[in-house]
Amino acid sequence: xxxxxxxxxxxxxxxxxxxxxxxxxxxxxxxxxxxxxxxxxxxxxxxxxxxxxxxxxxxxxxxxxxxxxxxxxxxxxxxxxxxxxxxxxxxxxxxxxxxxxxxxxxxxxxxxxxxxxxxxxxxxxxxxxxxxxxxxxxxxxxxxxxxxxxxxxxxxxxxx
Amino acid sequence: xxxxxxxxxxxxxxxxxxxxxxxxxxxxxxxxxxxxxxxxxxxxxxxxxxxxxxxxxxxxxxxxxxxxxxxxxxxxxxxxxxxxxxxxxxxxxxxxxxxxxxxxxxxxxxxxxxxxxxxxxxxxxxxxxxxxxxxxxxxxxxxxxxxxxxxxxxxxxxxxxxxxxxxxxx
Amino acid sequence: xxxxxxxxxxxxxxxxxxxxxxxxxxxxxxxxxxxxxxxxxxxxxxxxxxxxxxxxxxxxxxxxxxxxxxxxxxxxxxxxxxxxxxxxxxxxxxxxxxxxxxxxxxxxxxxxxxxxxxxxxxxxxxxxxxxxxxxxxxxxxxxxxxxxxxxxxxxxxxxxxxxxxxxxxxxxxxxxxxxxxxxxxxxxxxxxxxxxxxxxxxxxxxxxxxxxxxxxxxxxxxxxxxxxxxxxxxxxxxxxxxxxxxxxxxxxxxxxxxxxxxxxxxxxxxxxxxxxxxxxxxxxxxxxxxxxxxxxxxxxxxxxxxxxxxxxxxxxxxxxxxxxxxxxxxxxxxxxxxxxxxxxxxxxxxxxxxxxxxxxxxxxxxxxxxxxxxxxxxxxxxxxxxxxxxxxxxxxxxxxxxxxxxxxxxxx
Numbered sequence: 043x044x045x046x047x048x049x050x051x052x053x054x055x056x057x058x059x060x061x062x063x064x065x066x067x068x069x070x071x072x073x074x075x076x077x078x079x080x081x082x083x084x085x086x087x088x089x090x091x092x093x094x095x096x097x098x099x100x101x102x103x104x105x106x107x108x109x110x111x112x113x114x115x116x117x118x119x120x121x122x123x124x125x126x127x128x129x130x131x132x133x134x135x136x137x138x139x140x141x142x143x144x145x146x147x148x149x150x151x152x153x154x155x156x157x158x159x160x161x162x163x164x165x166x167x168x169x170x171x172x173x174x175x176x177x178x179x180x181x182x183x184x185x186x187x188x189x190x191x192x193x194x195x196x197x198x199x200x201x202x
Numbered sequence: 203x204x205x206x207x208x209x210x211x212x213x214x215x216x217x218x219x220x221x222x223x224x225x226x227x228x229x230x231x232x233x234x235x236x237x238x239x240x241x242x243x244x245x246x247x248x249x250x251x252x253x254x255x256x257x258x259x260x261x262x263x264x265x266x267x268x269x270x271x272x273x274x275x276x277x278x279x280x281x282x283x284x285x286x287x288x289x290x291x292x293x294x295x296x297x298x299x300x301x302x303x304x305x306x307x308x309x310x311x312x313x314x315x316x317x318x319x320x321x322x323x324x325x326x327x328x329x330x331x332x333x334x335x336x337x338x339x340x341x342x343x344x345x346x347x348x349x350x351x352x353x354x355x356x357x358x359x360x361x362x363x364x365x366x367x368x369x370x371x372x
Numbered sequence: 373x374x375x376x377x378x379x380x381x382x383x384x385x386x387x388x389x390x391x392x393x394x395x396x397x398x399x400x401x402x403x404x405x406x407x408x409x410x411x412x413x414x415x416x417x418x419x420x421x422x423x424x425x426x427x428x429x430x431x432x433x434x435x436x437x438x439x440x441x442x443x444x445x446x447x448x449x450x451x452x453x454x455x456x457x458x459x460x461x462x463x464x465x466x467x468x469x470x471x472x473x474x475x476x477x478x479x480x481x482x483x484x485x486x487x488x489x490x491x492x493x494x495x496x497x498x499x500x501x502x503x504x505x506x507x508x509x510x511x512x513x514x515x516x517x518x519x520x521x522x523x524x525x526x527x528x529x530x531x532x533x534x535x536x537x538x539x540x541x542x543x544x545x546x547x548x549x550x551x552x553x554x555x556x557x558x559x560x561x562x563x564x565x566x567x568x569x570x571x572x573x574x575x576x577x578x579x580x581x582x583x584x585x586x587x588x589x590x591x592x593x594x595x596x597x598x599x600x601x602x603x604x605x606x607x608x609x610x611x612x613x614x615x616x617x618x619x620x621x622x623x624x625x626x627x628x629x630x631x632x633x634x635x636x637x638x639x640x641x642x643x644x645x646x647x648x649x650x651x652x653x654x655x656x657x658x659x660x661x662x663x664x665x666x667x668x669x670x671x672x673x674x675x676x677x678x679x680x681x682x683x684x685x686x687x688x689x690x691x692x693x694x695x696x697x698x699x700x701x702x703x704x705x706x707x708x709x710x711x712x713x714x715x716x717x718x719x720x721x722x723x724x725x726x727x728x729x730x731x732x733x734x735x736x737x738x739x740x741x742x743x744x745x746x747x748x749x750x751x752x753x754x755x756x757x758x759x760x761x762x763x764x765x766x767x768x769x770x771x772x773x774x775x776x777x778x779x780x781x782x783x784x
Contacts, residue, residue: 075407079434079780080459080540082411083503087529090506090522105407120783122335123412123433126404128370149355152452156342156350157334157437165370176540225715226475252602255720256729256746273731275718275746279602279618286718307605310754318439330383333432333783342440343742349444350437 060198067111067137068099068190074110075103076130079117081144081176088179095179098186107133112189113166114182118146119159131166139193141185142168145175203229207283210249214241230286235298238274238289242304245276251285253277254301257311259319263345268292272321274301291321300326318343387428388418397425404433408511408769411779413753417765424768427760429753434783442743446709447473448547450740455541457745458781460500463492463532464723466545468745471626472719472730473547476712479684484675485549486627491562491665492535492544493627494658498569499528500724501651501658504776505576508648511773512589517579524572527565534558548679559666566663573655581652590645594759594771597642604758605751608726609654610775613639613646620722631668632661644767647774654724684710709738716742725749725776749781 077085088095089103104110107130119127131140142162145151148171150160162168169192172185203211203224211222211229218237223230233241245251256275263269268290276285289298300323301308312323313332320341323329331338340347355363384399391397403414412433418426438457442450454465467489474481481489502521509517529539535554536542544551580586596606598614611618619636621629637653639646679685686705687698712734720729726748735741752775760768 076405078412079436080456083459084540086503086506086518087522087526091519092523092526105405107405118434118436120433120435122435123404126412126433130405150352152456153436153438153441154349154351154354155437155441156348157435157440160352163370164368167370178539223715226478226717228717230716253607254605255727256718256731256744258731258742258744258746260716260733260742273716273744275729275731277720277727279616279623282623284718284720305605306600306603307751307754310750311605328387331432333435335432336383342437347440349440351444 060196061194063198064194064196068193070099071112071139071186071190071193072102072104072110073100073112073114074107074130074134075105076107076113077116078119078123079146081116081147084176084179085114085116085143085182088182093179093183095183095186098183098190100186107131108135110134111138113138113140114143115140115147115162115166115168116143118144118151118153119162119165120157121159124159124165127162128165139169139189140166141170141172141182141189143172143182143185144177145173148173151175203227204283206281207285210245210283210285213249214244217241217244228284228286230288232288232290235272235289235291235295238272238287239299239301239304241287242274242276242301245285245287246304249278250280251276251278253279254305254307254311255284257301257308257315259315259321259343261319261343261345263293270296270319270321272298272315296320297322297324299324302327317341320344384416384428388416388426391420391425392418396420402768403430408772410507410772410777413772413777413779413782415756415768417768419765422764424760424763424765427757427768429756431750431753431779431782434779436780436784438784439743439745443740446738447712447740448709450743451546452541452543454745455543456780457747457784458723458725458728458749458778459540460503460778461496461723461725461728462540463496463542463544464500464721464728465745466543467493467627468719468721468723468728468730469732470545470547471721472717472732473712475717475719476715476732476734477547477684477710479548479681480679481549481627482676482679483628484553484669484672485677485679487665487668487672488550488554488677489545489627490629490632491662491669492532492550494661494665495528495531495562495565497658497724498655498662499525499532501655502528504651504724504773508773509580511769512586514580514583514586517576520572520576520579524569527568531558531561531565534561546678546685548681548685549677551678553677554669559669562662562666566659566666569659570656573652577652580648587645589767589770590648590774591643593644593763593767594774595641595643596755596759600758601642601755604755606726606755607748607751608722608724608776609650610647610752611726612637613650614642615640620720620727624720626721629661632664634658634660644770644774647776651776711736711738712740714741718746720746723748725778725781726752745784747781747784749777749779753777753782 142148147162272289274287317331400417403409404412414430416428454469455462502525506518506521536544598616634657691698714736716733729746731744733742
């Protein structure tokens, strides 16, 4: 934007619709209140007083997938849980994003065995991967900010 | 071995003719499958073993027969001692009477052993899988069940594995 | 992708009452994605209006195959898996596993390492109870508790990070001692925590203990008597709230707990409020232990923190450069691992949730033949159907929070 200096105090801002929409999406992105394992505790820590994720427009965690825009897959996804995760993702309204938080959700982590899905990208499309076992809350916040960059670069396309 | 424990082990030997192994001050008493409910009842009522700490199994495939040992780890709060009962079961006769009538905790623990090893507990009120999905084939903790290892991606084999890997679509 | 299966009630027919089959009572699914089930627990509720007739837990949504995976690793490498079981009590799991390995191969631990283990385990217990308090408050609509508790928890995690380099999955304890000595700032950091924390516990009590809304929701809810608890294998604070004084730290002292002066809080009521009070009291007792541990640590300064038995413990870096034997030991240790006798042991410690037991079996080789973790939450949860019957759905949330389950601990 930045045109406001030129316009003075007329109270008008001009911008592209695309940028306005993307800007509004990034500043009120509601993640789903959905934790799986260890990473969920770090996700809670990121929400809590010390790290305070609400600085990035995320103070509201919605327990219902119908009201959320972002799915943070925090922890290992077992083969029993996989259909549930997919169903939750399907229930989220468009536009929606997903972050694979931690090594287990990204690639299976240390659990290379029969019970754990080797990366949640086998069942849902992932936008940002956050490394760490578990990632520090700062790393999660960095992942979210990275996602914002991605959302800001979104282009409107006519649906095919 | 502890004095109090020695007495209990002797009583078990007399009544069930069981053999005993000792390792690092722990007593492992071997009991036949058909005697296990009686042995547990005796231990709970007469010797105050109120707590069934753990119930698990171990697979000795392929070296040994009997193939499985079902393991009952008991604790006595009143006397502050522990005791391990082991029930050897062979793979052609994979049946152990259920201990759910003696200890309530055996309910879930036996379901777990069934899930993981395929040992059937006769008379169990709720014999279903507990941890693995209902439709799964095989019993994961058996030694002939594969770990399910997938090859990790490195720079030298990145493309090969990437081709085979399934990725979800929108 | 795995197929999505419709949840049928066919397999639960024998667990629900007959009224459910005629449609008189309602079957309701709670979880696996639910904010108050502390993870991915699924409960099938049979409801008569809002009263619970049956609450049938369905677990395994976080089944990780840890036990199978540990069999494929050497004794030392398997330790990293134990952290991720009960992820609130990571060092406690390390402790249980390391003690089991030490018992199996008969390995001694230096005294300084024992003291460090006590301090770190008790700090971790405080951190775990803080998460309990936070989640408990959150579930009972006291949101500020969550913010307060996580503020204090950061202090403990900072101390853990100072020792091991990781906030949660520390793997700080190793068979034979601890990874390395605590840093110099350790003592002052713990001291400042000890100084700050008692006031904070008083603050929590001021917020919750006499809060009339909270008391209405807690007192007399979910009563568990001692006999049922023992038969169901319930241990830890949940058992102690039911009037049974059983704490493995007192009953079978390990890592030198017999040298510390502390009490075991016991309540006789067995309800949700008693379980909450036991947790609050344990904060204070753990602090006492940490304080005494610091005094001991001071006396033992400069002593080794890792056993020098080169069969089971790698040599220090400094030695490798100058000693041929050390290099050989180092190489053999990290490539082959150490063999363990062909026998089995069971070792239990008191985790913040109860008796955490490790059944460890060696087969003469460097890998465990069988590892079984006797996890406390598994048995603690199995009692849920008995203690929720006849209560409201809202009470179920309070009861579930009060027995302090961790799904990673249950599903393994």
